[in-house]
Amino acid sequence: SRREEIRNLRLETASRDNQLNTLRAQMNPHFMFNALNGIRGLVDEDPDKAKRAITQLSAILRNAMATVRRDVVPLGEEIDIVKAYLELEHMRYEDRLRHTFDVPAELEREQVPPMLLQTLVENAVRHGIAPLVGGGDLHILARRTATGLQLVVRNSGHFTPGRARGSGIGLENTRRRLAMIYGGQ
Numbered sequence: 001s002r003r004e005e006i007r008n009l010r011l012e013t014a015s016r017d018n019q020l021n022t023l024r025a026q027m028n029p030h031f032m033f034n035a036l037n038g039i040r041g042l043v044d045e046d047p048d049k050a051k052r053a054i055t056q057l058s059a060i061l062r063n064a065m066a067t068v069r070r071d072v073v074p075l076g077e078e079i080d081i082v083k084a085y086l087e088l089e090h091m092r093y094e095d096r097l098r099h100t101f102d103v104p105a106e107l108e109r110e111q112v113p114p115m116l117l118q119t120l121v122e123n124a125v126r127h128g129i130a131p132l133v134g135g136g137d138l139h140i141l142a143r144r145t146a147t148g149l150q151l152v153v154r155n156s157g158h159f160t161p162g163r164a165r166g167s168g169i170g171l172e173n174t175r176r177r178l179a180m181i182y183g184g185q
Contacts, residue, residue: 032061035057035060035085035088036057038053038088038089038092039053039054039057039092041092042091042092049091049092052091053088053091053092056084056087056088056091057088059084060081060084060085060088063077063080063081063084070114071113071181072111072112072113072114073111073112073113073114074108074109074110074111074112075103075107075108075109075110075111075112075117075142075149075151076108076109078112078114078115078116078117078118079101079103079108079117079140081115081118082117082118082121082140083101085118085121085122086099086121086125086138089125093125093129093130093135095135096129096132096134096135096136097125097129097135097136097138098135098136098137098138099137099138099139099140100137100138100139100140101140101141102139102140102141102142102143103140103141103142104142104143107142107143107144107149110142110144110149112149112151113177113178113181116151116174116177116178117140117151117153119170119171119173119174120151120153120171120174121138121140121153122170123153123170123171124138124153124154124155124157125138125155127157128155128156128157128158129155129156129157131157132156132157136155136156136157137155137156138153138154138155138156139152139153139154139155140152140153141153141154147185148185
């Protein structure tokens with residue numbers, strides 16, 4: 001009975017690990033699709049910017065691929081990837097994309113799932129700011145609360161239910177990853 005219980009726990013853990021790996025594998029193509037779409041927009045408009053953007057994307061991917069192999073990464077590393085991504089998007093949106101970070105230095109060592117914040121920022125840019133003619137503001141905040149670490153991504157766009165572009169896979173995978181890693185926490 002005890003051996004069977006241990007065996008079942010191992011199977012449960014392996015299943016959970018496989019599910020997390022599948023979700024992580026889906027995050028990289030989602031990021032690539034969004035980044036390449038942004039660069040595509042620059043090719044005709046400004047070929048030199050497009051070349052710089054490809055170089056920036058290469059650096060982002062190198063960093064992202066190194067962190068995605070881990071279950072968690074320091075928040076500071078995740079912030080670095082987000083900043084590089086925003087630099088890439090700034091080439092495309094220029095002054096239409098404004099962003100601020102409010103992340104206390106003491107939280108930079110807190111552990112978070114890789115590409116978690118990145119996914120939220122991508123969605124905020126793509127669905128919140130990109131549709132606005134005058135662009136918009138993006139605010140990224142991290143703070144410690146009584147129950148743990150809170151990450152907030154706000155944008156000045158307006159959400160209308162049923163009118164969002166895209167499949168929603170990024171946010172759905174983020175929710176699933178958080179539920180699997182932290183349960184109801």
